[in-house]
Amino acid sequence: MDHRVRALTERQHLLVVDDDAAFGPALAVHLRRMGYISHFALNVKAVHQALARRSYVMGIVDARLAEADSGHLRALLRARRMPVLWLLDADTPAETTDSWMDSTDLRVRKSVGFVELERHVKRALRHPSGGR
Numbered sequence: 001m002d003h004r005v006r007a008l009t010e011r012q013h014l015l016v017v018d019d020d021a022a023f024g025p026a027l028a029v030h031l032r033r034m035g036y037i038s039h040f041a042l043n044v045k046a047v048h049q050a051l052a053r054r055s056y057v058m059g060i061v062d063a064r065l066a067e068a069d070s071g072h073l074r075a076l077l078r079a080r081r082m083p084v085l086w087l088l089d090a091d092t093p094a095e096t097t098d099s100w101m102d103s104t105d106l107r108v109r110k111s112v113g114f115v116e117l118e119r120h121v122k123r124a125l126r127h128p129s130g131g132r
Contacts, residue, residue, distance in 0.1 A: 012036070012037065012058075012125070013037045013038070013039060013054055013056045013057065014028075014036050014037065014039070014056060014058050014059075014060060014121065015038075015039050015040075015047070015050055015051075015056040015058070015059050016028045016031070016038055016040045016041070016060045016061075017041045017042075017059060017060070017061040017062060017065060017073075018040075018042070018061070018062040018065060019042055019062060019064070019065045021042065023062075023110065024042065024062070025040050027060070027114060027117065028040040030114040030117075031118065031121065034118055039054075039056075043065070044072065044076075047073065047076060048076070051080065055080065056080065056082055057082065057083075057125065058083050058084070058085065058121065058125060059077045059082050059084045059085070060084075060087065060117075060121065061073065061085070062086075063086045063087060064089055083105070083106070083124045084106070085105070085106045085107075085108060085117075085121060085124055086105055086106065086107045086108070087108060087109075088107055088108065089109075089110055090109060090110075106120055106123075108120050
């Protein structure tokens, strides 16, 4: 692993939020293998519990989960000044998400795969204001 990535990630916790019990935990495991400290939350209740336990530098959130309770979840993450990488399903329409996502949030299709998602995470951590 690149020593700059190791230094960047050593003390930083990432929160993966996804109601897909296969995809979310698998992404969290992949991020751990890449040297990140990642935690998984299945729903908004689990997000509350996770945020009560520790600070996170970034949220990686399934947009479909957030869409159901977008205002509340966004407020939770924004109150902690966390950059958010929204995971979009193939059928998530951009015009729907544009109305409730912050312009600095990153949007990535889940279909890009774990390696590409990791690249987006690195970019967002280097440039927390959006990484664009």
